[in-house]
Amino acid sequence: MTAIEKIMPISTVEHNAIVSAQGDITIAYEASLPEIFTLSDRDYEAYHQTLIKAIKLLPVNSIFHKQDWFTETSYKANFETEDNSFLSRSSERFFNERPYLDHRCYIFLTKKPKDRKLSSSVYSNILRKSIVPQQTVNPVLFNDFLDSAGQFERILKDSGFITLRRLTDEELAGTGNRPGIIEKYCFLQKEGEKTIRDVHIKDELRIGEAHCKLFTLSDAEDLPALCGSRINYDKYSTDRTKFSIGFASPLGQLLPCNHVYNQYVFIEDAPKTLKRLEAKKLRLQSLSSYSRENAISRDATNDFLNEAIGQQRLPVKAHFNVLAWSEDEAEIKDLKNKVSSALAQMDATPKEETDGAPQIWWSGLPGNQADFPMNDTFDTFLEQASCFLNLETNYRSSISPFGIRFGDRLSGRPVHTDISDEPIKLGYTTNRNKFIIGPSGSGKSFFTNHMVRSYYEQGTHVVLVDVGHSYKGLCDLVGGYYFTYSEKDPIKFNPFYLTDGDVLDTEKKESIKTLLLALWKKDDEPFTRSEYVALSNALTLYYQHLDAHSEIFPCFNSFYDYLMEHYMQVLENGKVKEKDFDIGNFLYVLNPYYKGGEYDYLLNATENLDLLNERFIVFELDAVKDHPILFPVVTIIIMEVFISKMRKLKGIRKMILLEEAWKAIAKEGMAEYLKYLFKTVRKFFGEAIVVTQEIEDIISSPIVKQAIVNNSDCKILLDQSKYQNKFDAIQELLGLTDKEKAQVLSMNKANDPKRKYKEVFISLGGQYSKVYRTEVSLEEYLAYTTEESEKMKVQQYSEKYGSIQKGIAVLASELRNQNS
Structure with a gap:
């Protein structure tokens, strides 16, 4: 067994960057993505174009690596909140331990030294015990790279789709109490976990008790014939509407198992790439008469070159893989079915890596992206490669x-x-x-x-x-x-009752007057100014009368008594004529609401009076x-x-x-x-x-x-x-x-x-x-x-156990026991 620090390809972590033993510089971000099922077709297209613009800004010999972690976890209820009500506590119990996929997204930008030797399946730092750096890091080159990364970050942030947060040294390398992203990847640690595990790569890739399976998209033949920024999600589509999700969503939030989805885009020297492909085309041209496959490959290479030059596309190398794992051996077979099904939704063919899996896994280590085996990549354009990026997160x-x-x-x-x-x-x-x-x-x-x-x-x-x-x-x-x-x-009701702290302000008087006028007059019957003034005076004097006689309870009955016993005299003294305010008519029309009348209950309530509070x-x-x-x-x-x-x-x-x-x-x-x-x-x-x-x-x-x-x-x-x-x-x-x-x-x-x-x-x-x-x-x-039957049952249990809360608690307990 080899101690991992002996082959660790990381030289140092400083200035919020990872420096590899080969002199590669990597900076990392935690990305916050849009929520799944919330984007429109137009949003997906705009989002896709934003990613293309941002990646195009990265310098030659750099690597864009997006790493999406989806880990099975469960909701942890909070029972300690003091103000939790009966229903809130029952909700916490109900959702406690609810399983879901937690998502974390990281973006790594790596700049390789100019003369760095390319890695392949034959040559990789996981196979070497010691590595000597080929060059020291030039601070000017580092600052140039940071400038490019800053522009990349600004374009993504300005789009409104993604927010980025640069990871610090502590978050990259970890501390004594908290593992960093490097350690987290090495040992497949979930959020908050600190366990260090053994890593086995001889017969299978196994990290601790987790059996890992690696599925790759590394060959153009395995890719879908067409790709785009979005696909239809049939489960939510109808005959009249097409429901969109991101093209790579089946490998993200919709893949229900522990997995990491790695997405690599290698930005190389475009003129060199085109020159290499021109040479390949000429080679295939000379061999085309010997085999039809060579002729087809020649035409495909020619089409690629025509598109690159004619439409000003950026040729890149790309690789995508899904690292899925489970600690339950019985689930291992099921992992392949789940990933194959997800890739089938994208019209892609899965390839399960066996011998090459440890190398590909190791190159996914933050800071070691430059050691990716390039024979496991394929030539494509940035527009197509960006379609395979996971675009969404959970709610x-x-x-x-x-x-x-x-x-x-x-x-x-x-x-x-x-x-x-x-x-x-x-x-x-x-x-x-x-x-x-x-x-x-x-x-x-x-x-x-x-x-x-x-x-x-x-x-x-x-x-x-x-x-x-x-x-x-x-x-x-x-x-x-x-x-x-x-x-x-x-x-x-009792609109005349004033609660503690309430006063007879203009608003209260207006509402009572509106009520009295509505009871007295028909909808189409207008009231005069004098009638309005008379009612206003009546209310003011009535409340003054109540202040002087605290034994009188405020309600419509006592207001009616006041009108008959006192206010009629006030009107007489004021020489108010009947045509200005007919109090006899008013009392007669409102008599049904007075004690003994048909609606005497309506405005004389003695309970449930404090409606304001x-x-x-x-x-x-x-x-x-x-x-x-x-x-x-x-x-x-x-x-x-x-x-x-x-x-x-x-x-x-x-x-x-x-x-x-x-x-x-x-x-x-x-x-x-x-x-x-x-x-x-x-x-x-x-x-x-x-x-x-x-x-x-x-x-x-x-x-x-x-x-x-x-x-x-x-x-x-x-x-x-x-x-x-x-x-x-x-x-x-x-x-x-x-x-x-x-x-x-x-x-x-x-x-x-x-x-x-x-x-x-x-x-x-x-x-x-x-x-x-x-x-x-x-x-x-x-x-x-x-439901009437359920309401009746709740009522019966409430009466039986003394309160609705106890009734519901007992009934719920009985129903759960019946169903278990």
Whole structure:
């Protein structure tokens, strides 16, 4: 056995660069790539051209080496957070140990000395015990190389697709406590691992317990006939849309095993390369009469030369390989099938390296790229070589502390996503309003429950207006106010009650006056200035009367008593005529709301009074939406509640979510209010959200079309498969791009059959869009469910065990035991 330091080809690591024993200089970057499934066809083409421009800037005798690490790992739950709620803890337990592929991408730029001898399968530094450097490093040459690398870095960063971070000496060579990238590659260490392993290269490439297989694309005959910046991903494509992924994505994020994808581009002296190929063409010309293969090779070489000169293409040498490994011997056979299948998607033929594998693996060591065996490369142009570069990474979490937990589309790994604040900071959106559309059964209520709960747990004041009891379970769980109507327990409010810290300001008076006028006058019946003044005076004097008589409870009954017992005398003393304010008519019309009247419960509530400070309020309008008296009153109170929160709760996030109820509200003269709300709520750290089922609802309502759609920068769509043949109308109406259309129609087409979830599409200002999983724990599912039988069961268990939380916990435990 040989100690690895004896054959280590690295001379030193300094100035954030690796110097090899042969005098090669390598600088390294960690690259952050775009997320998979988020780029359009045009994006792929622009991205591809950017890479070509950047690599062309590298000097002669340099190597571009991109190394993508994909390691199997699992999600580690955080149970230590103090503010974790019951549902948050259940979510952490549910996702704990969820397997996924972690991705790290490194780019190495190597400059070889001018007179360096080329390596081959016969001559490589892994076979030699000691190497003497051929030249010392010239600082001028090093600075020239750094200048080229700086231009390379600037072009990639300016494109907006890739961000690069130069690796430091410590990150390259490691420290006493933390392995560097060199050590990580030698021993195939996962992120955070420190284990040093034995390396076996005699009969097979084995690193510790990991059996390694190396598959190469090193011969032009094994390559696909055509290549491009992108390919169609059939799993997500439909008859009407083609879903794009990067050309090399099957060897990246879509290859489900531990692997490193190495991509090499060798930039040589172009005139020398063309001269060599001209000589090869002449040789083949003289031999063409002896064999048809020689004639074909001559024509191919001639075509290559014509294209290089005619289209000003840069000839390069390239090599691509996949190093896959597993510690389970039973999985080794499966590795070949997985890699072969991935290469077949690219129309390429895999070649498994055996004897040459250790050499190719060793030359992938950071800093040793110049020792790559050149007989394992092929001649091509930079444009074609760039097609084989992996372009994408997995989903990233938002940096913002505020957000919602979604699932990565490929693995379901939890992803923290901010769709409110971060998009405004990044310039994608100008407001936080959201427009949600999804037909029945698409998981719409489920998604909105999940979003609302996430916002509530992060301090948001939530007002929900619903017509289907979708939020009853969640409201009970968080202990919010639930306003609904039934004969036994009719809906009750008290707009006259002032909570602690609240005052009778102009806004409060205006909202009560609006309510009283709505109860007194018909929609088409105007009120006079004198009537308005009389009501305003009545309210002012009533609250002064309450201050003087603290035993009187503020409500409509006591206001009515005050009008009869005191205010009539005030009007008489002020000589107010009946035509200016007919108090008799006012009292008669409002009598049904006074004690003993038909609606005496409506404005005289004695509980659930503090609507300003209550953080979770649900107005369930199913039973009153067609009621001519109750519905207008309820809508006015809802609006008053939210406007009061909007203006008085400074620095606190507010959300109003209107389910299908918005249709009824828009009819009841509240259209202007909706317009006002959607235009101004952003100024008060708030967001208005409208949820609808049918696209026809939007088209048929000009208010929605103008006020809601145009002022909602975040558009959220759930399963639209039933509309795929008439999706063009939806696309035009919502202003979706072709990329977004492909994303929407790809939802739920290739869901993991072993897991229960629905997918959701989110577009932020038309600039950034993604499809996520809405996958939740069993406890969350039971809190959100809208299935009648499941809701009944949750209710029974809640009554039996004393609270909805205990009921859900026991029921979830029983269901898990049944399924196990």
